[in-house]
Amino acid sequence: MKSFDDKVVVITGAASGIGRALSLDFARRGARLAISDVDDDGLAETVDLVKAAGVREVRSDHLDVADRAAFAAYATTVVEHFGVVNVVVNNAGVALAGNLEDLEYTDMDWIIGINFWGVVHGTKEFLPHLIASGDGHLVNLSSLFGLVSMPGQSMYNAAKYAVRGMSEALREEMLVAGHPVGVTVVHPGGIKTAIARNARVSDKEDKQRTAELFDEKLAKMTPERAAEIIVKGVQSNKARVLVGLDAHAVHHLAKLTGSRYQDIVARAASRVLPERTTVV
Numbered sequence: 001m002k003s004f005d006d007k008v009v010v011i012t013g014a015a016s017g018i019g020r021a022l023s024l025d026f027a028r029r030g031a032r033l034a035i036s037d038v039d040d041d042g043l044a045e046t047v048d049l050v051k052a053a054g055v056r057e058v059r060s061d062h063l064d065v066a067d068r069a070a071f072a073a074y075a076t077t078v079v080e081h082f083g084v085v086n087v088v089v090n091n092a093g094v095a096l097a098g099n100l101e102d103l104e105y106t107d108m109d110w111i112i113g114i115n116f117w118g119v120v121h122g123t124k125e126f127l128p129h130l131i132a133s134g135d136g137h138l139v140n141l142s143s144l145f146g147l148v149s150m151p152g153q154s155m156y157n158a159a160k161y162a163v164r165g166m167s168e169a170l171r172e173e174m175l176v177a178g179h180p181v182g183v184t185v186v187h188p189g190g191i192k193t194a195i196a197r198n199a200r201v202s203d204k205e206d207k208q209r210t211a212e213l214f215d216e217k218l219a220k221m222t223p224e225r226a227a228e229i230i231v232k233g234v235q236s237n238k239a240r241v242l243v244g245l246d247a248h249a250v251h252h253l254a255k256l257t258g259s260r261y262q263d264i265v266a267r268a269a270s271r272v273l274p275e276r277t278t279v280v
Contacts (some may be wrong), residue, residue, distance in 0.1 A: 001030075006056065012089065014036060072125050189242075191243070
């Protein structure tokens with residue numbers, strides 16, 4: 001898909017971060033937008049920004065991507081409103097930090113519900129409409145942590161690996177069936193968003209120090225630059241898009257060292273990660 005002029009683009013998690021930046025990028029390229037989030041105030045700000053950027057048309061909706069029935073109803077409403085859907089970006093995501101033994105099942109269900117099932121819902125509900133458009137593209141946000149694993153991120157890793165596996169299989173299915181739908185999986189590294197500040201953590205994690213580590217040491221790229229790279233990847237129909245030098249570096253390290261990357265990461269993490277709290 002080389003041009004987004006007059007194309008209908010659906011973006012979840014559009015109230016901030018990469019979702020907002022993508023909304024602005026697509027708006028400037030002449031797209032019509034259907035954007036959603038659970039953060040109504042942030043979403044309203046995004047609407048104002050895309051209108052100022054000259055968006056042709058924008059529809060905004062409150063949507064919990066983990067709610068299957070709500071997502072099904074949302075997809076129906078969007079298609080009825082626009083008549084067609086050309087691009088779907090399943091971007092909404094959250095974070096959960098803590099060693100697996102310390103995590104609560106409620107938090108584990110929460111992150112899998114949003115980061116994995118939210119992507120599945122957006123994919124399955126909109127896929128027939130992407131096929132019917134005759135020129136469709138699906139963009140699913142995984143992560144650098146969907147390529148390599150990190151201590152303290154087991155459930156985030158699990159969700160992002162699952163997004164990668166599901167999306168890559170779907171791309172193969174589209175190719176086998178000859179459907180006119182491209183599928184791109186995006187693996188961002190550290191992007192300057194609020195995901196760490198809004199994360200949940202186990203009782204043994206220092207949330208403030210974990211967020212500070214991400215914001216000060218790991219988040220190197222702006223959401224706007226990330227959006228540019230993602231959109232360029234869609235235009236080139238790339239199967240995989242790595243976003244950030246860190247994503248490229250760590251991915252290549254893992255390819256070069258094989259499973260031994262886990263030992264390297266563990267040693268580095270023991271020196272860098274905040275000290276954990278001892279609960280008695």
